[in-house]
Every structure is written in structure tokens, then in C-alpha cells.
Amino acid sequence: MSDTTTGGRIASRMPAFLRRADPAVATAFACIVLLLFLGGLYSPNFLSPEYILQQFKVASFLGVIATGMMLVVLLGQIDLSVPWVVAMGAMMACAAAAYGPAGAALAIPFGVLCGVLIGVVNGIGVAYLRIPSMIVTLATNAVVQGLMVVYTGGFSPQDSAPATIRYLATGFAVPGVPNAVVIWALIGAATVFALTRTSFGRAVYAIGNRERAAYLSGIDTRRVVMIAFALSGGLSAFGGVLLAGYASKAAQAMGDAYLLPAIAAVVLGGTSILGGRGSYLGTVAGVILITLLQSILSVMQMPEAGRQIIYGVVIVAMLLLYGRAPANR
Amino acid sequence: MAGTVPLFRMEGISKRYGGVRALEKADLTVEPGRIHAILGENGAGKSTLIKVMAGVVSPDEGRMTMEGRPLVFASPAAANQAGIASIFQELSLVPELSVADNIVICDPPKKFGMIDRRAQRRIAEAALARAGADDIHPCALVKDLPLSRRQMVEIAKALARRPRILILDEATSALAAADVARVFSVLKRLRTEGLALLYISHRMNEIAELADECTVFRNGRNVATYAAGTRSEHEVVELMIGREYSHVFPAKPERDFRGATPMLECRNLSWTGRLNDISLTVAPGEVVGLGGLDGQGQRELLLAFFGVLRGMSGKIMVNGRAVRITSPAAARGDAIGMALIPEDRKTEGLMLPMSVRENLSFAALDRLTTAGVIDRAAEQRMIDDMVKLLAIKTAGLDIPVGALSGGNQQKVVIAKWLMRQPGIILLNDPTRGIDVGTKQEMYRLLRRLADEGAAILFYSTDYDELIGCCDRVLVLYDGAISRELTGSELTEHALIASALNLAGGKPGVSPGAAA
Numbered sequence: 089m090s091d092t093t094t095g096g097r098i099a100s101r102m103p104a105f106l107r108r109a110d111p112a113v114a115t116a117f118a119c120i121v122l123l124l125f126l127g128g129l130y131s132p133n134f135l136s137p138e139y140i141l142q143q144f145k146v147a148s149f150l151g152v153i154a155t156g157m158m159l160v161v162l163l164g165q166i167d168l169s170v171p172w173v174v175a176m177g178a179m180m181a182c183a184a185a186a187y188g189p190a191g192a193a194l195a196i197p198f199g200v201l202c203g204v205l206i207g208v209v210n211g212i213g214v215a216y217l218r219i220p221s222m223i224v225t226l227a228t229n230a231v232v233q234g235l236m237v238v239y240t241g242g243f244s245p246q247d248s249a250p251a252t253i254r255y256l257a258t259g260f261a262v263p264g265v266p267n268a269v270v271i272w273a274l275i276g277a278a279t280v281f282a283l284t285r286t287s288f289g290r291a292v293y294a295i296g297n298r299e300r301a302a303y304l305s306g307i308d309t310r311r312v313v314m315i316a317f318a319l320s321g322g323l324s325a326f327g328g329v330l331l332a333g334y335a336s337k338a339a340q341a342m343g344d345a346y347l348l349p350a351i352a353a354v355v356l357g358g359t360s361i362l363g364g365r366g367s368y369l370g371t372v373a374g375v376i377l378i379t380l381l382q383s384i385l386s387v388m389q390m391p392e393a394g395r396q397i398i399y400g401v402v403i404v405a406m407l408l409l410y411g412r413a414p415a416n417r
Numbered sequence: 418m419a420g421t422v423p424l425f426r427m428e429g430i431s432k433r434y435g436g437v438r439a440l441e442k443a444d445l446t447v448e449p450g451r452i453h454a455i456l457g458e459n460g461a462g463k464s465t466l467i468k469v470m471a472g473v474v475s476p477d478e479g480r481m482t483m484e485g486r487p488l489v490f491a492s493p494a495a496a497n498q499a500g501i502a503s504i505f506q507e508l509s510l511v512p513e514l515s516v517a518d519n520i521v522i523c524d525p526p527k528k529f530g531m532i533d534r535r536a537q538r539r540i541a542e543a544a545l546a547r548a549g550a551d552d553i554h555p556c557a558l559v560k561d562l563p564l565s566r567r568q569m570v571e572i573a574k575a576l577a578r579r580p581r582i583l584i585l586d587e588a589t590s591a592l593a594a595a596d597v598a599r600v601f602s603v604l605k606r607l608r609t610e611g612l613a614l615l616y617i618s619h620r621m622n623e624i625a626e627l628a629d630e631c632t633v634f635r636n637g638r639n640v641a642t643y644a645a646g647t648r649s650e651h652e653v654v655e656l657m658i659g660r661e662y663s664h665v666f667p668a669k670p671e672r673d674f675r676g677a678t679p680m681l682e683c684r685n686l687s688w689t690g691r692l693n694d695i696s697l698t699v700a701p702g703e704v705v706g707l708g709g710l711d712g713q714g715q716r717e718l719l720l721a722f723f724g725v726l727r728g729m730s731g732k733i734m735v736n737g738r739a740v741r742i743t744s745p746a747a748a749r750g751d752a753i754g755m756a757l758i759p760e761d762r763k764t765e766g767l768m769l770p771m772s773v774r775e776n777l778s779f780a781a782l783d784r785l786t787t788a789g790v791i792d793r794a795a796e797q798r799m800i801d802d803m804v805k806l807l808a809i810k811t812a813g814l815d816i817p818v819g820a821l822s823g824g825n826q827q828k829v830v831i832a833k834w835l836m837r838q839p840g841i842i843l844l845n846d847p848t849r850g851i852d853v854g855t856k857q858e859m860y861r862l863l864r865r866l867a868d869e870g871a872a873i874l875f876y877s878t879d880y881d882e883l884i885g886c887c888d889r890v891l892v893l894y895d896g897a898i899s900r901e902l903t904g905s906e907l908t909e910h911a912l913i914a915s916a917l918n919l920a921g922g923k924p925g926v927s928p929g930a931a932a
Contacts, residue, residue: 286789287782290775297768304725304757304765305780305833306749364770 112358115409116373119356123380130388141266147379148272149257149331150349151372155279156207156323157350158371159316162283164296164363165214165221167320169206170350172232174343177203177325178249178332179236185250192250199329200322206232207321211314221317236340248337257333268330275323280368292316296363352403353378361407422485424449424613425501425582430479431637432465439465440476441637447582452604452614454624454645457634458657458913459711459878463617466634467586470615471503472496483581497523502580504571504588512560517541519559520574544577545570549603565596572603583607584615589623601627619710621650621917633657650919658909665857666885667864674700674888678737680872681755681841683722686731691717693897695731699841699872704863706887707876709916714896715876716760719843722874723757724748735841749780749837756780756839758830758847762823766830769819773811774800776818776829781836803832808858824855831862842866844875848882860886880912894918 127134153170160167181199184191206228213224259267283289291312294302303309327346332338357374359366381402385395425447432440440462447453457463468474470481472490481488483499490496496503510519517538518525526536541555550569559567568588575583585604589597604614604627618624624631628645633656641648641656648656679698686695692714699705707715720726722733724742732739735753742748748755759765767776778785778796785796800814807828811821818829827847834842844863848856863886867873877883883890884907892900892915900915902908 285791285793287786287791288789290779290782290791293771293775294768294779297770298764301759301765301768302779304723304745304759306745307779308744308746364768 110358110367110370112356113367113370113373116356116358116370116377120373120377120380123377123384127380127384127387130384134384134387141264141269143376143379143383144269145266146383147375148266148268149327149334150346150353150379151272151375152275152330153324153327153346154350154353154371154375155275155368156320156327158354158357158359158366158368159279159292160221160320161351161354161359161361162292162296162363162366163313163316164299165313165317166225166351167207167210167317167324168222168225168347169210169229169232169321170324170347171341171343172229172236173203173206173321173324174328174331174346175338175340176206176232176236177328178338178342179239179328179340180325181253181329182249182332182338183239185253192252195250195253196256196326196329200326203325203328204318204322206325207318208314210321211317214317215310215313240340249332249335253329253333254336255333257330268334271330276368276372283368288312288315293364296360296365298364348399348403349378349382352399352406355403356406423447425481425483427469427481428479430466430469430476430481432469432474432476438637440469442479443634443637443639445632445639446642447613447615449581449613450608450611451629452608452616452627454628454631455615455617455634456624456631456653456657458880458916461634461657462637463634464586465637467503467584467615467617470496470501470582470584472501494523497578497580500579500581501584502575502578502582503584503586504575505586508567508571510559510567510570510574513558515556515558516545516553516562516570516573517555519570520544520555520577522574523578540577541573544573547576547607548573549599549606565592565599568592568596568600569603572600576607580612582613582615584617586617587619589618589620597623619917621653621919650914654910654914654917654919657913667861669864669888670868672702672888674703677701679734680736681722681874682734682737684732684734686718686721686729686733688717688721688726688729691896692721692729693895695893695896695898697891697898699874701840701870701872702867703889704867704873704875704887706883706890707874707893708880708883708890708902708912709893709899711878713893713916715893716845717896718893719757719845719874719876722748722841722843723755749839754837754840756834756837756842758834758842758844760845760849762826762830767818767826770817772815773809773818773821773829774814777803777814777833778836780833784837799836803836806835807832807862822852824851827851827855827859831859835866840871842871842873844873844877846876846878848877848879856882880909883907883912884909892916 124134133139153174157167157170177199180202181195184198185195210221210225210228213219214221255267256271257268261267262270283292291302291307291309294305294307295309295312299309328343331342335342353374354366354371355361355374356377357366357370357372359370381398382395385398423446427443427445429442429444430440431438431442443462443466445466455463455466465474469476472493472495475490488499490499511522514522520541521537526533526540528536538555542551545551545553545555548569550566550573553562553566553570559570562570589600592600608614616624616627625645630642630644632639632642633653634640635657677700680701681699682697684696687693695718697705707718709715717726721729722742724744724747733742734740740753742753745757747753748757763769768779777800781799782791785792785799803809804811809828809832810825818826821829831847848859863873863875875887887907888903890902890907890912891898892902892912894916899918902911902915
């Protein structure tokens with residue numbers, strides 16, 4: 089910590105938050121500012137507080153889902169079961185709400201629990217059966233899709249979201265701040281705490297960096313992997329519940345638009361797709377960036393196909409950019 | 418020899434890896450129609466020599482000639498082209514492909530750009546016949562063949578490249594006695610056909626049966642070449658002794674551990690043929706060494722204790738109580754209190770991109786947490802203690818551990834386990850690739866931990882270290898304990914002799930696999 093080297097001297101003059109900032113996170117935040125600036129040139133509405141608050145609200149659904157994705161990506165795995173776990177969370181919560189007052193009270197926990205169960209199945213497949221996560225989560229996604237289609241008989245579910253769920257997504261418990269944003273903030277704070285202050289968080293990073301070293305250090309690596317997948321499933325389902333509240337009803341394909349953005353947000357935020365490296369702040373930046381990009385593209389009336397192309401290109405470009413960083417492995 | 422040009426000659430070949438010299442001005446001459454055996458202890462330079470000949474590594478200096486013409490290999494394929502084929506201990510066959518596919522895998526015969534399957538089969542049949550394995554069908558899948566047959570395919574694959582020099586590196590170590598005899602008759606026939614064979618083995622009886630001449634390596638240099646049978650086993654061992662050392666070891670206390678209840682004990686430990694019926698004890702305060710040549714089951718034995726291996730038979734006892742250790746998590750637990758310093762700190766000991774702090778406290782986190790939350794003040798205290806205790810030199814606790822020097826990285830690996838105050842410490846070659854100063858610190862540390870009551874099981878490939886550090890050394894050969902050495906028996910001569918499983922090591926021990 090002494091000022092013996094030039095590098096040390098320069099570094100010590102910089103503010104602490106800049107010294108610790110990950111270049112990837114800084115890039116993501118810079119892109120957000122740039123997008124807002126470009127949007128502002130197009131229409132001054134993009135810089136109004138109402139618009140920005142609205143974007144935060146829309147971002148919070150993706151934020152909740154991306155949180156789970158980030159845990160799994162930190163392990164060096166991936167969760168492709170997001171689309172139908174999101175839909176299942178929404179549909180199951182709405183379905184439970186139809187069963188009287190008890191059902192309404194338990195609607196949210198029930199939806200989340202269904203997601204956790206799918207996550208546990210994913211986790212068992214990856215950690216204990218050693219199936220590549222890309223395969224097992226793709227398979228569970230298909231299975232859940234099938235189950236949901238059977239449940240609805242091929243039609244859109246008639247159950248609309250009950251008042252509690254709608255309040256959770258669109259109400260204002262804190263004046264001026266949508267509940268969805270508050271929920272994302274709470275989940276985010278809990279995640280930051282878990283990743284930096286608990287042995288679970290350390291184990292997640294350790295497994296992502298070098299699973300063998302973590303195992304030989306006496307960590308129950310399989311349990312950690314399973315918990316991470318269970319959390320990812322639970323958070324996806326909870327994201328679905330919130331979405332149902334936002335849209336007032338659950339729909340079959342409602343999760344399809346969240347898989348690629350969730351992965352993109354995590355990766356844009358500087359989390360290594362190989363695992364072991366990344367911060368939650370980066371994921372927050374990635375989520376906001378993706379949401380803004382989506383919004384601005386739709387305001388500019390870019391057709392859906394164009395949006396998909398831009399997504400894919402941005403992800404590949406960012407992976408190439410970050411992939412060039414010197415690796416310590 | 419004057420006047421005639423030898424088939425192959427290397428002169429003044431040197432190769433360094435960092436500060437370690439693997440070969441130092443080594444010379445070797447290979448003649449056709451002869452079987453030439455290479456001898457030497459761990460780290461004498463045998464494997465580097467072969468890698469240079471096979472084009473896997475390029476030497477720093479020196480030259481190689483084939484019939485007087487200079488040779489420079491850019492790749493293993495270039496060495497093949499020049500007529501040098503090698504067979505390594507680990508098989509290089511693709512199990513899912515057929516025997517014929519494997520034999521011609523480097524250079525398949527082609528017709529119109531496609532593989533000519535008929536020609537391929539012809540080549541394979543010829544090569545198999547030459548390898549004395551014409552009973553193997555060329556279309557059989559390699560995965561369906563037993564290990565000994567695969568070894569024959571490996572030889573056929575090498576022969577299909579029409580080599581003039583064939584290198585066999587421990588090529589028989591996986592074979593049973595009857596198969597060894599078959600391989601030998603093939604090798605002898607190849608010799609009469611005029612092939613030059615370079616044979617590396619640690620089985621002295623095999624060398625006695627096969628070799629025409631022998632070259633002994635020591636410290637990366639060839640120290641003697643002699644016609645087979647002109648030196649006694651005792652003389653051969655003397656030639657192999659004499660690595661240069663400048664270490665100072667802490668004094669060993671005079672103690673008798675025989676009465677004490679062993680802290681760590683195993684009985685009849687066996688595992689899939691890699692460990693055979695191993696029984697040993699380590700008393701509190703005792704440093705027990707594991708010796709022998711590399712890869713005789715030492716690593717597996719340590720992993721067996723640490724709960725990593727599945728399907729193991731035998732009994733492990735801690736403080737006289739039988740225990741079942743099913744995972745490293747169980748091994749490190751309070752009931753057992755075991756620590757393993759693994760072989761490769763970069764892949765098994767540390768998470769290199771993570772900080773020094775996170776690495777140091779990682780194995781002891783369960784003791785620093787309440788309900789999963791890390792007590793950062795307690796963590797800092799323990800880390801400070803360890804950094805001071807082991808004198809770890811680091812620019813800070815939050816830099817990646819990968820930025821430290823090798824010696825300091827190894828100190829971090831040891832420190833992270835000492836945080837748990839383990840009663841039983843297993844070490845897998847902990848001083849490999851670290852500087853002399855750190856080595857000596859480590860020797861003193863081991864002795865101090867033993868004096869404080871720890872039971873230490875210490876595998877080292879460095880014989881001098883075993884002699885200097887250990888109260889007792891168990892020498893492993895072929896997955897079994899071939900000899901136990903204590904007190905004045907613990908000499909380099911005895912260590913090497915028993916590592917080679919020579920009768921001179923201990924009377925009455927039969928060689929591992931007599932041909």
C-alpha cells in the first residue's frame with residue numbers, strides 16, 4: 089500500500105470507486121449514458137424523469153431474472169430453462185389464486201416454489217449427474233413447456249392475475265417508486281451481500297474459477313451448484329409472477345423474450361461467460377442497458393427482426409471485446 | 418566405432434525450463450540393430466531426452482544428426498518423417514475408432530481425396546503382422562480390446578510409420594507378465610530386422626533381459642554408457658546417485674514412535690489395481706515419507722486418504738478409530754482434521770484469479786462464518802497471523818494470488834490449510850518448482866508442525882528431501898509398499914535400489930513382473 093511505485097502513486101490519486109471499477113462495468117455505464125444522450129437527441133422525452141422511472145420499472149423484471157442467471161453464469165454454467173420457468177411461475181401463481189382466499193395468499197410462494205423445483209432438477213442434472221447445463225436446462229425447458237400446454241389445454245389461461253400480484257408489480261408502497269423497482273433493489277442487495285459476505289458467494293466464485301481446487305478445499309461443490317440452479321429457477325419464476333402482475337394475466341409465451349436479454353445483461357455487465365468473474369453492479373448496468381436499448385429501438389419503430397439482430401450482434405461484440413482480456417487461468 | 422557414422426547421434430543437447438535444467442550437454446549415440454536402455458532416477462532427464470528426440474520439445478543448444486546429416490525437428494510429425502517413432506506410457510489410441518483407423522491416423526492412404534479403406538486395411542494388417550499381433554482384426558474397435566492388445570496396436574501404429582528408431586517409454590508398465598514376454602519377443606525380432614530401439618524402463622529385470630547397452634543419466638547428463646551385463650546392480654545404483662544439493666535440513670529429534678497410537682493408519686488399502694494392499698501408520702509428531710519413482714501410486718494413496726477416490730477397499734483409522742472418509746469435506750471436518758497439500762497448486766491448490774485473501778481463508782471459511790455470513794474481522798486476524806507465520810511476501814491481500822511467485826503461492830496453499838490446525842497433514846510433492854530458500858522454510862515448518870503433534874505424510878520425488886526431512890520412508894513400487902526405511906537405512910542408495918525394486922533394496926522381494 090505504499091507509494092513506492094509510479095503505478096501505485098497514480099492509482100492512489102484516483103477516487104476509490106474509480107480504482108476498483110471493472111472496465112467492463114464502466115463500459116456498460118458509459119453505454120447507458122451514450123444511449124440516453126442519443127435518445128435525447130431524437131426526442132427530449134427520453135431524458136424526462138417519468139420516462140427513466142418507467143424504464144427502471146420495466147428493467148426490474150429483467151433484473152430479477154438476470155440475477156438468477158448471473159449466479160449460474162458465475163459458476164461457469166448456463167440456465168436455458170428461463171423462458172418456460174418464467175411462464176410457469178406466472179401461470180401457477182395465477183392458477184393458485186383461483187382457489188379461494190388460501191390460494192390467493194399462497195399464490196406467490198407457490199409460483200416461486202414451482203420454479204425452485206425445476207431449478208433443483210436442473211441442479212441435480214448438472215451437479216450430480218454431470219450432464220452439461222446447456223443440455224439439461226434446455227430439456228427441462230421443453231418439459232415445462234409441455235406441462236404448461238397440457239395444463240392450459242393449448243389455450244391461453246383464463247386466470248387473470250389477482251390483486252396482490254398486480255399490486256406487487258405496479259403499486260407504490262414507497263411514494264414515487266414502483267414496487268417492482270423496490271423488489272429488484274431488495275433482491276439485488278441480498279445478492280450483493282450473498283456474493284461478497286457469505287461463504288456461499290465465495291464458493292460460487294471459487295467453483296467458477298477452478299472447481300477442482302474448490303472441491304479439494306473441502307467445499308461441497310455439488311450442493312453449491314444445486315443451490316445456485318434452485319435460486320435461478322426461483323428467481324425466474326418470481327420474475328414471471330411480477331410480469332403477470334404487470335400484464336394483469338399470465339400468457340404462454342411471456343417468458344420467451346427474456347432468455348437472450350438475461351444472458352446478454354449478465355455478459356454485458358462484465359461477468360465472464362466462463363465463470364468466476366463478475367460483479368452484481370455490472371449485471372445492473374447490463375439490465376438497464378438492455379432495457380434502454382429495447383425501449384429506444386421500439387420508440388424508433390424498429391421491427392422485431394431488427395431488434396433481434398441488434399441483440400445478437402451486441403452480445404457477440406461484447407464477448408469478443410471481453411474475451412480479449414488477459415486471462416489468469 | 419571410429420570411421421563409421423552412427424545411425425543417430427545427439428551432442429551437447431541442453432534444455433532448461435525456467436531456472437531448472439532438465440538436460441545439460443547430453444550426448445547419446447544410437448546404433449541400428451541394438452536395444453539401448455536408458456536409466457536414471459526421477460528428474461535425471463530421461464523424459465526430456467525422449468521429448469527432444471521425438472520433436473515434442475526443441476533443445477536450447479546442441480545438435481542431432483541422422484547418419485551424419487543434421488536434424489532439426491519443428492514438430493513431432495517432423496520427427497516421424499525423419500524415422501523416429503515413439504510409444505509413450507499413456508496410450509494414444511482413439512477408443513471409438515477401429516484398429517486400422519488408429520494405425521494410419523497420422524497419414525491415411527488417400528484416393529481421390531478420400532481415405533482408401535482397402536489400402537488402409539492392407540497397411541494395418543502388415544503393421545500388425547510385424548508387431549506380432551496378426552490375431553487382432555483391423556476392423557475391431559480399440560475400445561473392445563484389452564489393455565495388453567491395445568499396447569500391441571500402439572506398437573503396430575508406430576511401426577506403420579516405418580521408423581528406423583523406435584522409442585519405448587515405460588511401454589510395458591501397464592502390461593501383465595505374459596504380455597510383457599510377447600512384447601519382448603517382438604522387440605527382439607525388430608532388433609534382428611535392423612531397427613534401433615531405445616528402451617526406457619525402471620524394471621531392471623526387463624533391462625537385463627533385453628538391452629544390448631545401457632546409458633545412465635544423472636542431473637540431465639549421461640554419466641556412463643556400458644555394454645549390458647558388464648555392471649552389477651550395485652554399480653548401476655551408484656551411478657544413478659549423486660544429484661547435487663545444497664539444502665540444510667532441520668535436526669530430527671530422537672524419538673520412538675512405536676508405542677504410540679497412530680494418528681493415521683490404513684490397512685489393506687486397494688484401489689482398481691493402482692493401489693495394492695497398502696498398510697501404514699503415522700504417529701503424532703512423526704514425519705513419514707513416501708518414496709519411489711514417480712507414478713507408483715503415491716498420489717492415489719494421498720487422494721484415497723482424503724476421500725477423493727471411489728470404490729476403494731480396506732480400512733482407514735484415525736486415532737485408532739475406523740472412519741469412512743467420503744469427500745474432502747469430510748476429511749477436513751473436526752472429527753478427522755485432515756489437510757491435503759495437492760500436487761499442482763495452479764489447478765488443485767489455488768483459484769489463481771482470486772485474491773490472496775479469498776484463497777487464504779477459503780478452506781477455513783466454515784469456521785469464520787455464523788449462519789453463512791463471514792466474520793470479516795476474524796478472517797483478517799487469521800490471515801494476518803498466517804502471513805506473518807509463513808512470511809508470505811505479497812504486495813497486498815487483494816491482488817490475485819496468481820501474481821505471487823511460485824514459492825509464495827505454495828506458502829498460500831499451505832497457510833490456507835494451517836488455518837484449520839489440521840492434525841493430519843498430507844503433502845503431495847510440495848517443493849516441486851519452488852526456490853531453495855522457500856524449500857528450507859518449508860522443511861523447518863514441517864518439523865515444527867510435527868513437534869507440535871501433527872502426523873505428516875509427505876510424498877516427494879526428491880530423495881534428498883525424504884532423507885533430510887522424514888523419520889521414516891515408505892517406498893512404493895507398482896502401487897504397493899516395497900520397503901520401509903528408517904534411521905541409518907535411510908540412504909540414497911537404499912532409496913534408489915528399493916524404488917527400482919532391486920534385490921539389493923531388500924532381500925527376498927520378488928520383482929514386480931518377471932518376464
